[in-house]
Amino acid sequence: EPEVTQTPSHQVTQMGQEVILRCVPISNHLYFYWYRQILGQKVEFLVSFYNNEISEKSEIFDDQFSVERPDGSNFTLKIRSTKLEDSAMYFCASRLGAGANVLTFGAGSRLTVL
Amino acid sequence: GESVGLHLPTLSVQEGDNSIINCAYSNSASDYFIWYKQESGKGPQFIIDIRSNMDKRQGQRVTVLLNKTVKHLSLQIAATQPGDSAVYFCAETPWGNNRLAFGKGNQVVVIP
Structure with missing residues (x-):
């Protein structure tokens, strides 16, 4: 079954460092997403991406965050200068397209900021 | 009920029994x-x-019920199995919208 793959599974970084989380969405999907989940809390929307641009972003997704689809397969989330409160699980998701609303999530990347 | 931080509402269910998980939405x-x-x-x-446009939908061992009047959603799991032990989230969105809003989650623990 097609799946969304994410790397790394766990990253530990020092506060202030840049982090890039990588995702390979399902190959024929057109819409891509990043969500995050702080330990024990609900999953929160960060950003959606379609046709090589951000289509929507939440208030969490401030100037420290950016997304990119550098080639035909990867979708990345960059945090420029990490803060302690960025520690969370980051989930990438994708969906097929119009008329198909089901998001398929990856297994997540755990980010720990020290 | 409400959950704060690490404390999720938890449903403990005997293996083979049915589970019902509830979710209230606001939008x-x-x-x-x-x-x-x-x-x-x-x-x-x-x-x-x-x-x-539906109030009930069934899958394999699962049924979702929607009550739009009171903005309530439930998930019923029939003949709960140990593999059903997990946290269950409801999520909502306007159709075609880009962002899902997740609920706070309910922990289901299946007792063998």
Whole structure:
């Protein structure tokens, strides 16, 4: 079954460092997403991406965050200068397209900021 | 009920019994609802969805009920199995919208 793959599974970084989380969405999907989940809390929307641009972003997704689809397969989330409160699980998701609303999530990347 | 921080509402159920998980949503504009299952250390996994033009939808061992009048969603799991132990999230969005809003989650613990 097609799946969304994410790397790394766990990253530990020092506060202030840049982090890039990588995702390979399902190959024929057109819409891509990043969500995050702080330990024990609900999953929160960060950003959606379609046709090589951000289509929507939440208030969490401030100037420290950016997304990119550098080639035909990867979708990345960059945090420029990490803060302690960025520690969370980051989930990438994708969906097929119009008329198909089901998001398929990856297994997540755990980010720990020290 | 409400959950804060690490404390999720927990349903303990005997293996073989039926489980019912409830979710209240607040956005009147939402017309598409999804239940996700999240096992420890994994991402949310799709279980079943329903649009607002329906009030019930059945899958394999799962049924979702939607009451738009009181903005309430429930997930019923028949003959609960140990593999059903997980956190269950409801999510809502207007149809075609880009962002899902997740609920706070309910922990289901299946007792063998």
